[in-house]
Amino acid sequence: MPLASNTIKGDRLRFYIKLLVYSTIALSLVFLDLKQHTFAPVKEKLSSLEVVVNESFRPLKDWLEDFSSHFASNVELVRENEELKNAQIYSEVRLQKLASIERRLEELQSLLKLRNQSPNGMHAVTVIAASNSPYDQWLRVQFTREAPIKPGDYLVETKGLVGQVISVEDAQAFVRLVSDQRASVHVQVLRTGFRAVLFGRGKYNSLELKFVPEEVDIKVDDILVTTGMGGRHPYGIPVGKVISVDPDRTSTFSRIIVQSLASPSSTNSFIALTGPIGDDLYPLDKSK
Amino acid sequence: MAVFIQRVSNKKIAASIIIGLIISCVGLPGLSFSTAPDVLALIIFYWAMLGGDNRPRLGTVFLLGLIVDFLGGQIIGLHALKYLFLVAVAVKFDNRFRMSARLNRVAFVIATFVALEAILYGLVASYVGAFMDINQLVMVAAWCITWPFLEFIIEKNYARVDK
Numbered sequence: 001m002p003l004a005s006n007t008i009k010g011d012r013l014r015f016y017i018k019l020l021v022y023s024t025i026a027l028s029l030v031f032l033d034l035k036q037h038t039f040a041p042v043k044e045k046l047s048s049l050e051v052v053v054n055e056s057f058r059p060l061k062d063w064l065e066d067f068s069s070h071f072a073s074n075v076e077l078v079r080e081n082e083e084l085k086n087a088q089i090y091s092e093v094r095l096q097k098l099a100s101i102e103r104r105l106e107e108l109q110s111l112l113k114l115r116n117q118s119p120n121g122m123h124a125v126t127v128i129a130a131s132n133s134p135y136d137q138w139l140r141v142q143f144t145r146e147a148p149i150k151p152g153d154y155l156v157e158t159k160g161l162v163g164q165v166i167s168v169e170d171a172q173a174f175v176r177l178v179s180d181q182r183a184s185v186h187v188q189v190l191r192t193g194f195r196a197v198l199f200g201r202g203k204y205n206s207l208e209l210k211f212v213p214e215e216v217d218i219k220v221d222d223i224l225v226t227t228g229m230g231g232r233h234p235y236g237i238p239v240g241k242v243i244s245v246d247p248d249r250t251s252t253f254s255r256i257i258v259q260s261l262a263s264p265s266s267t268n269s270f271i272a273l274t275g276p277i278g279d280d281l282y283p284l285d286k287s288k
Numbered sequence: 289m290a291v292f293i294q295r296v297s298n299k300k301i302a303a304s305i306i307i308g309l310i311i312s313c314v315g316l317p318g319l320s321f322s323t324a325p326d327v328l329a330l331i332i333f334y335w336a337m338l339g340g341d342n343r344p345r346l347g348t349v350f351l352l353g354l355i356v357d358f359l360g361g362q363i364i365g366l367h368a369l370k371y372l373f374l375v376a377v378a379v380k381f382d383n384r385f386r387m388s389a390r391l392n393r394v395a396f397v398i399a400t401f402v403a404l405e406a407i408l409y410g411l412v413a414s415y416v417g418a419f420m421d422i423n424q425l426v427m428v429a430a431w432c433i434t435w436p437f438l439e440f441i442i443e444k445n446y447a448r449v450d451k
Contacts, residue, residue, distance in 0.1 A: 022346050026353070027369065033364040039364045057314045061315075
């Protein structure tokens with residue numbers, strides 16, 4: 001123990017002596033430099049060397065500066081881009097919302113115009129549910145309790161016939177769309193006046209005019225309207241437009257596919273025809 | 289908690305000191321000499337505190353200080369004196385420093401560097417009839433906050449990364 005202790009003490013003493021010596025030299029150098037300017041010539045010569053050294057490191061420093069500024073500007077750009085993207089998404093959402101409101105407003109305006117033609121025979125209904133099944137085409141609509149909506153009434157929108165009320169419960173009605181497989185409408189070709197029965201095909205907006213002999217004059221783009229026969233609905237409600245006429249090789253009838261004019265999937269409000277309505281509900285142009 | 293360096297290679301010490309010397313002499317991009325950190329001082333202090341038996345010798349740090357002074361065109365002997373004092377402080381407090389928490393270590397580094405800067409440059413400033421620049425002290429303290437980062441860089445085992 002005493003030996004080790006003496007060694008440590010000796011090391012410490014040596015260290016402090018060295019520190020004292022070096023510190024003295026350093027202080028002397030500081031004094032000489034400040035008071036006598038002894039190192040001024042050396043410094044001047046070295047300053048040129050320093051310039052050379054700095055110049056040799058200049059490309060590295062420049063590169064570092066460029067890199068840092070490039071990185072900083074990139075970060076700035078990314079942040080700005082992110083902010084702009086968020087703003088754009090927000091604007092797009094607002095724009096779509098506005099467009100939707102505008103469409104809804106137009107739809108309601110046109111429905112109101114339609115309803116004004118016969119306020120007593122027509123009542124507004126609103127969709128509360130729709131079929132999710134591809135095999136069933138139906139809607140559940142709600143109406144005011146005062147509205148005398150009953151099974152058998154037809155549902156229309158500004159473009160044409162939508163479907164028929166099948167059952168009524170409280171202030172709700174179950175409506176079968178014209179495109180349902182079980183639906184059928186007595187229609188007339190607007191151009192020629194030919195009458196036939198239009199059946200739903202169980203597909204969205206797709207109908208078929210059945211049992212039409214091949215020799216009957218029916219062309220693509222012909223408009224089909226309700227006949228008004230039977231007194232359940234007026235004459236002239238547009239139902240569909242012929243999109244294809246093909247001869248059926250297995251029979252003497254043509255295979256006529258019709259596209260429904262109404263688009264119940266994108267509309268929320270309809271009009272139920274509940275009473276006697278004139279035949280001039282829809283302005284028809286027979287030349288079309 | 290405690291940081292005991294098991295094996296310190298002389299190559300690593302030499303490499304870090306050379307890098308520190310270059311940075312201290314050439315400076316960092318975008319920073320003037322008055323605001324740039326004295327990286328070499330931090331590295332010397334690190335190895336003096338945590339290098340154990342391999343800590344830089346007094347003669348070496350004296351020489352390094354002179355090189356910095358000459359190449360930086362500063363008062364000759366000032367950096368040498370600063371580095372000598374740093375090693376002296378390290379020798380006195382190294383065990384306690386190694387055992388202390390990281391935050392305490394940072395506080396100790398800041399206190400040491402600011403005190404040294406105030407003493408040395410304050411004396412010189414008063415000698416030449418100028419005022420001590422307080423901003424310089426603030427900058428010194430600010431750069432000392434990077435001490436944990438310096439520890440992280442130097443402690444990292446780069447040999448393992450290479451394999």
